[in-house]
Amino acid sequence: MEAVRRWRSDWRYPTALLCSYGFFSTVKPLEPFLIPYLTGPDKNLTTEQVNNQIFPVWTYSYLCVLVPVFLLTDWLRYKPVVVFQCAMLVITTALLLWTESVAAMQVMQFFYGMVTASDVAYFSYIYSAVDLKRYRKATSYSRTVHLLGYTVGSVLGQLSVSFNLMSYKNILTFTLVLTAIALLTSLLLPMPQRSMFFHQRRSGQKTAAEETKGRRDGTVGATEHSSKSKTSLEEVRRERAEGGEMRNDAEKGLEGKRPVAEEVDESVVAQSCSQVVLQLWRDFRQCYSSRELLYWSVWWALATCGYNQTVNYVQVLWDHVQPSQNFSIYNGGVEAVSNLLSAASAYSVGFTEVRWEQWGELALGGFSGLGAVALFLMTFIGNIWVCYCGYIIFKCLYMLLITIAMYQIAAGLSMERYALVFGANNFGALALQTIITSIVVDSGGLGLAIIPQFTIYASYFLAISVVFSLRGLYSVWRVRRNKKEATLPDSEEPPDSEEHGFEIQATKL
Known part of the structure; x- marks a missing residue:
């Protein structure tokens, strides 16, 4: 029993459960063959119905629920939203399996929009369940397994279709079983005791420095858990100082153990909704005060919209x-090939010694241009193998660039609000995607066929390439000019007299 208790308190326990959930929830063998399934004899839908009436519902529902899900994720402390995500995935798979009409498929897309909006809970959970020094490993494991699940699903789907191992409906039934396993795994996840805004370390509205100091001062002792609901924050701090020096898990490194929640009234220690909204706005303004970070975020939103x-x-x-x-x-x-190569291209960023602050924007423009070329070839060549190769190249380029963007943004943030910035960038991408979908794709708008659609997408990336290439060239020129101006006075001897100083100034002029 002691060994089991130690294992459950170790950081590997929530990480292993989250990775198991991520794997089983992303193994979707039918996903690469969704169009053949919907337009085949199983559903008897037309390509126009799928393209112009069913698929746009996902974009609209995703946009509608993204912000509420983001706030609920923080308020409910991640795990309930992870369980909710898997429950919605079960409903999505069941509707896809047992219903046939256009309206039913639209409802299915609405539920799937809630599934994708809840991804923020999956990718944020681990940061509240493990110790700070385990972030890098836990993030690597969870993201790798997430991608591995998609790869395994694609391979299983291709083998089943190519060798007639299972029909589309049997593949969906198999997916439903895997999703049920994922739901069971999500229920076993431990409940985090803190979150980013609503459930911080029971210290009210503290600054980052105060939170760090509080973690070093220790946690509340066992004799202080009976504090009255009207106890003020000053009294709580005073009691914490008198209650002995119990080391905190973050300082001691006790492998993922979390302090017991203090029984202090929520009106004293929790932020109200209005305070949370105000804090969100303040953090948002501070995070986007950097012009360089703003440029990277703009590319993120624009490129993610086109990629989706x-x-x-x-x-x-x-x-x-x-x-x-x-x-x-x-x-x-x-x-499967595109996922593996995308993972390799993203992984290679960590081993590439490039000054991205100088060359990054030029790389965004240049590689976006290559992506536009790949889309143009896919659209106008009319060969399936060209389409396949163009898609692999396009996806690898995007994954490479989005990894660079995430790294640059995270490195440039003045405060630890990664989820807020990443969520805001994705929301901007989704809002733009909704506009494009309603105008270009939706049958209520232009309702364009697939070739004109992809012509627009390729032109869209070409415009991104031109803008960021020009911006990148300007950035390189500005950095070189500043470097030249900075090194010019260093080549001169320090002025020993007032006359020598005047000579240096005259040389500059």
């Missing part, structure tokens, strides 16, 4: 170039 549109509708393009009902398709293999 491309990934969402690329199967429609593939089905247009080579109809799935008449030819063998390899969508699953392409997705």
Whole structure:
């Protein structure tokens, strides 16, 4: 029993459970073949219905629930939202399996929008469940397993379709079993005791320096847990100082143990909703006060919008170039290869010695231009293998650049509000994506066919490339000019007299 208790208190326990949940919830063998399934004999839907009436619902629902889910994630402390995400995934899979009409598929897309909006809980949970010094490993494990799940799902789907191992409905049934396992795993996750805004370390509204000091001062002793609900914060601090020097887990490194929650009234230690909103706004303004960070965030929002549109509708393009009902398709293999190469390209960023603050914006422009070229080739060549290769190149380039952007933004933040900045960038991308979807894709707007759609997406990335290439060239020129001005006086001898100082100034002029 002692060994079990030590294992449950170790940082590996929540990490292993979260990775298990991430794996089983992302193994989706049918996802690369969703268009053939919906337009085939199982559902008998047309490509126009899927493209212009069903898929846009996901974008709208995602936008509507993203902000509420973000706040609920923090208020409920992550785990309930993770469980909710998996429950919505079960409903999505069941609707996809047992319903057929356009309206039912639209409802399915609405539930799937809630699933994707809840991803913020999955990627944020680990930071409240493990110690600070374990962040890097825990993040690496959870993200790697997440990508591995998609890769395994794509491979299983391709093998099942190519060798007729299972029908589409049997694949969905298998997915439903895996999702049920993920739901059970989510229920076993330990409940975090803190969050970013609503449930901090029971210290009211503290600054980051005060929170750090509080972690060093120790936690509340066992005799102080019966504090009255009207006890003031000053009395709590005084009692903490008198209650002995119990070391904190963050200082001691007790492998993930968390302090017991103090029984202090929520009106004293918790922030109200209005205070949280005000704090959010203050943090938001401070985080985006850096002009360089703002440029990276703008690229993030613009590129993510175009990437989501491309990934969402690329199967429609593939089905247009080579109809799935008449030819063998390899969508699953392409997705698996693109995921693996994307992971490799993102991983390589950590081993690339480049001054991204100088060359980063130029890289954003140049690689975005290559992505635009890949999209143009996919659109106009009309060969399925060109489409597959173009998609792999496009996805790898995006994953490479978004990794650089995440690193630069995280390195440039003046405060630890990564989830806030990343969430705001994704919200901006989703808002722009909603506008594009309602105008270009939705049957209530232009309702364009797939070739005009991808022409717009390719042109969109070309515009991003031009803007950031120009901005990158300006940044390189400015850095070199500043460096030249900074090194010029260093080459001169220090002025020993007033006359020599005047000579140096005259030389500058």
